[in-house]
Amino acid sequence: MPRQAVRAPDGAARRWAVRGGSLAALAAVLVAAVAVGSVPIAPGEVLDALVRGVRGRVEGTRDVIVWQVRAPRVALAAVVGAALALAGTAYQAVFRNPLADPYLLGAASGAGFGAAVAMVYGGTAGAAGLAALGVPGAAFVVAFATVVAAVLMARQGGRLPIVSLVLAGVVLGSSLSAATSFVMLTDRERTAGVLAWLLGSFSFAEWRDVAVVAALLAVAGPAGFAARRAFDLLLLGEASARRLGLPVERFVWAVVGAATLLTSAAVAVAGVIGFVGLVVPHAVRLAVGPEHRDLVPLSLAWGAAFLVAADLLARTVIAPVEVPVGIVTALVGGPFFLILLRRGRPT
């Protein structure tokens, strides 16, 4: 009698509807973002141009706009959004903290500092090494180094106490933010440029950037899905997770390593875009609950869709001027999330 209740206990039909709807929404947002711009292109033509390009034929102005201007930008927003949402989902599980986001361990402040130094002091001997990496390279290296430093400071013997790790990351991040502000003030001519970078933008998107983040995501995405049960176990607390077979320490190391790579790469190519990694996992949780078999893949999809939509707004609301996309994610995403929170049950 209750057999069915055991197999499909929590609305399997609804889950499949949410999964299908999410994929459809992502596809629609992607096509719309390529279609909309100073030269509007019909959705059908977007698809035709994409198909032609995949076959190696880029013909006419519209194909060039699609393939060289809009598609790389949309694709970059999609992979960066997916990467940040995945890292945020992982951190919220590992740190068992709803306020955790991909920047928790200082990656964003490190990236900002690296980029600011490269931009402001790029011409001087002291920063030549950093500047030689280019702004994205400098941002990536310092972001990664910041998290490594936080880990080294928090480590006690072979153990990595989570509270110490978070504290070290937060403190390092604050110090680096202060240092970034100082760097900006020493050269007021470049302040606006640094600030614009810090707030995030996809206006210089190139396929090369897309390829880097997509390659990382191609490994981290499936790995994150494979780890869905481990994430679930961590919700029981460290002791229970261990007793159910999870080597908690090793798992946390692996997650922090992978999330730091993803986050550093995302920040390096797009600047510090806040809110995606914090809010998308929560929004998905409100829709499908806390189990990671759905939370991981749907966070990837909605992270991509959310950031593509935010970038679309960023370049169209007061066109031809662009709003930094990080401002859009916070201004639009914040109230949207609060509405979700009021309607759904708290996570």
Next chain:
Amino acid sequence: MTDAPARLALEGVHFRYDAGAEVLRGVDLTLAAGELVGLIGPNGAGKSTLLDVASGLARPTAGRATLEGRPLARYGRRALARRMAVVPQRPDLPAAFTARSVVAMGRTPHQGFFASERPHDVEVVEAAMRRTDALRFAGTPVGALSGGERQRVVLARALAQEPAWLLLDEPTAHLDLRYQADLLGHAATLAHTDGLGVLAVLHDLNQAARFDRLVLLDRGRVAGDGPPEAVLEASLLSRVYRTSVRVLPGPPPLVTTDGGA
């Protein structure tokens, strides 16, 4: 099975938390397959710590802890979780998970990293829930369950691990009479019928009186180890619990303090 001894054995186990005082000071304890053993003792005697050591969560600072002839420290987390399950005192359950999802977590040590749930997993989960009478609320979020129902979910999760060894930390602490009796009944059946080695930390000495064997812990040392009628002895209990204890003649013996009935 190999000819490895089917027992959980602690030999001369000492344990201290980082810089603190020694919590366990030379404990010897064995648990054989099919045996139902109760671990009793006053607050702070080291019962929970002993359970942590026996479940491989804490490593002895001195002495040996072995399971089936092999040091606990040499088991990987997954391998150990396939042999041994622990029912914690106050299970921390994510409120939005359904009871069924929580029980299914017990299958994790048997599942491959990428693999999804196999038909066999579904059967084991269902059997475990039927056994603890948790099937009725399989689809209910655990946050909406009563304390007794949650405890049955956690016991089912432990059974879904298909363990040979089961450790329980004050399993009846938050349960009313009926669920206390249910749970102790399960523990006895699992030991005597299914052949599991069952070790339970107990506070209620009258529940302890129904166990096969009792180990009495006092300030990190074993003060008594034997059948209930030997360990539940007025002068021993009075000394260990530092209060005047009376044992009314049984069987089973009834333990009370002078302040009680």
